Amino acid sequence: MTDMVADRNAIAELEAALEWLRFTHPISAHFGAEVRRADLSRKRLACWMHLLPDTILTLMPFVEAGVSVRVGGCNPDSTDPRVVAYLASHGVEVFDGRREPRVLYDETLRRFATGPLDAICDMGGELIEAATLAGTPIAGALEATTTGLHRIRPLTLAFPVFDWNGIALKDAIHNRFHVGEETWPAFGSITGLSLFGCRVLVVGFGPVGRGVAERARALGAVVTVAERDPVRQLEALHFGCRTLPLAEAVAEAAVIVTATGRDGVLGEAELSLCRDGAVLFNVGHSNREIDVDWLDLHEHRTMRAHIERYAVGGRSLFLLNRGSLINIAFTGNLAGSASFDPFSSVMIRGLLWLLSDGAAGIPPGLHNYPPALEREVATAALAVRARA
Structure with missing residues (x-):
């Protein structure tokens, strides 16, 4: 009962903060609106990522567009329990990994990577690796980190993986x-x-x-x-x-x-x-x-x-x-970092592309994130700056 009350309080606290979060993340809000206009019912998305306030802006448009979403926390020290409670209350299957032993972490990773799946959004390459080892057929995946690229490069991938760690927006600006x-x-x-x-x-x-x-x-x-x-x-x-x-x-x-x-x-x-x-x-x-x-x-x-x-x-x-990661250590701050807005948008736009069959015909293996999508995000970011 105590956990249920705590979760309700956490959700209420986060609901109050989301209006400001959307204001400080206008590019994510723009691409999130595009996702909501799409019919993505019966699509299935698995993610392994940091569970911070920005994650709500990344994932909830897909939930609202009919996507079945499951997400695991890639790092317990960057997991906000209020975000976990919020996503779970909206039908997302969430594994936060904060209290569970490593064996359960590994079991959940393998389960989340098991099909049927349409797309993966990964930070660290663990979910992509697990899906590859399981032989899960997937339209495509996104990978966001240098660590993940080190992990997946030796693999014989059965589906296309798109590296957005190396794009100019991420590498030259965010990193x-x-x-x-x-x-x-x-x-x-x-x-x-x-x-x-x-x-x-x-x-x-x-x-x-x-x-x-x-x-x-x-x-x-x-x-x-x-x-x-x-x-x-x-x-x-x-x-x-x-x-x-x-x-x-x-x-x-x-x-x-x-x-x-x-x-x-x-x-x-x-x-x-x-x-x-x-x-x-x-x-x-x-x-x-x-x-x-x-x-x-x-x-x-x-x-x-x-x-x-x-x-x-x-x-x-x-x-x-x-x-x-010290820069995203969970400190109780609900604001979310506005500087991550363009990079949440890279994920949102890339996942919409994957779930809309954008990667059809692209062979398995590691590929660059599509330049046309990166330009869309950059153009939207410049439009926001012009209004500032």
Whole structure:
């Protein structure tokens, strides 16, 4: 009974916030209206994604257009329980993954990937991988992350997958500018720390790492980059950052942020070198870029929300948000980030295209997100800016 009352209260709270959310996400509202005008009855959509307020704007137009929707939380640390309750109350099958053991997570992933399905929307490649292993026939899928691309590239795909992580809207704009824009305010809110004069290490200098490093420098940090690619090392120097080998860099940094999209970037060897009092966090999709399992073998306790202190070799290390994306850590904020509006729109427009048989005749395998759809979203975004 308590859970039911809590869910009703959560839904009421979220209903009150949705009007503002729609106001701050006009591009998503525009493409959502297009979806509602379509007849998508009997279509089936499975998603594995962050369950945040923006997710309501992405999925509810399809529910209202007659699509049968199931969605799982790709990361428990970015799951808003109010969003879970809201979607479930509107007929969406939801797996939030916050309290369940890993075995149930894997079982649900396999079940959600089992047909019949018409389309998949994935963040991390796990649902696409599960559908591929299950042999589920699908018209097409969307993948949004570098981590997901690493996961699915070795697979022999039986259906077309469209990569929107690499499109200019996502890679050159969101990954570079918006992640950095959201990361450091989240860091300050969680820790209360200033970056002025702080030695910050950014591990990885792709678009995400570049934006995080650039914004840290603007906030007064002394930024070092650890990057294996010599071209990106040179680029980091042109951004005014130092470059060092990873082992040397972690030993001196006060704040360490991973931005590679790959598991195990900071493992036992690197974590053992960190200085006393180092603060570690991640902005890549994978919540195992930092080896949290190894850290958990050490004495540790929660200092405050999203901060855990670990005793490692006589030193204290502070891990933020359990190694999950800090920029979308669940903090109770119902506003949703307006900067994600164009990227919710990329998903909405892409899914409408897939569910309207837009991918018919496209062979299985990994493909670029259709440029014509990206231009539609960009054009709508420019129209919104012109009215601002």
